[in-house]
Amino acid sequence: MKNTLIKRCVAAVCALACVASLAACGAESEAGKIRIGIKFDQPGLGFKKSGTYVGFDVDVATYIARYLGYSEDQIIWKESPSKQREAMLQNGDVDMIVASYSITDERKKTVSFAGPYFVAGQDLLVRKDDDSIKGPEDLNGKRLCTATGSTSAATVKERFASEVQLMEQPGFAECATALFSGIVDAVTTDDIILAGLASASRGKLKVVGVPFTQEYYGVGIQKGNTEFAKQINDAIEQMIEDGSWQRAIEENTSGTGYAPNSEYNPPEPTEGEE
Incomplete structure (x- = not known):
């Protein structure tokens, strides 16, 4: 019984040592990084x-x-x-x-x-051959996609197009897929995010280029x-x-024709110093 108890204690100490060792290794792996x-x-x-x-x-x-x-x-x-x-x-x-x-x-x-x-500025992503949407005011009666929980669609609905039909997807990549497939007519979020999606589409999608907010x-x-x-x-x-x-x-953003809004970019980095 005594030997068994000793063995259990030794095993427990070894286990704790291993955990401590792993924790130390984890800390060391991030040291200097x-x-x-x-x-x-x-x-x-x-x-x-x-x-x-x-x-x-x-x-x-x-x-x-x-x-x-x-x-x-x-x-x-x-x-x-x-x-x-x-x-x-x-x-x-x-x-x-x-x-x-x-x-x-x-x-x-x-x-x-x-x-x-x-x-960044909120903008619209449309299909490359679609010239019917030149800004948010053209979205009445159109199908608009944004990510679930995003305030982007609400901004469009409140300020520009009260009759827009909204579709929500888990993310903007899913919205881009819906746009390419013809399920929706436009996607809305920050322009540089849209430019990234346009670049990934290999020329099939384009950013309208009329930002209407500042982020x-x-x-x-x-x-x-x-x-x-x-x-x-x-x-x-x-x-x-x-x-x-x-x-x-x-x-x-190569191949998309995207350019940041020159009125605000490049910005002056002064935040957080006071």
């Missing part, structure tokens, strides 16, 4: 492709990381779904989030932002970290000045 939250499912912005990550947000995040002294192999990419972004920052799961993350007063109650690094994309960071915000803002400013920002836009 930067953890960045991005989207994995937004073509043109943040997209996981064959084990690699591509898109404008990815390019911005990579540039910032390099400016801060991290090489590409020191970046740990973490998927950051929209509903989880604040919690990921508050819990310390990531160091920053670059994921079409609009700066709002409501969000600033729990997290801080650096940037903005881009100003200021920021880099999400933990609440109150003003010094980190300043470093990120300096990186964004350098990215704009040396031409890398413009190249990243062009490379991630």
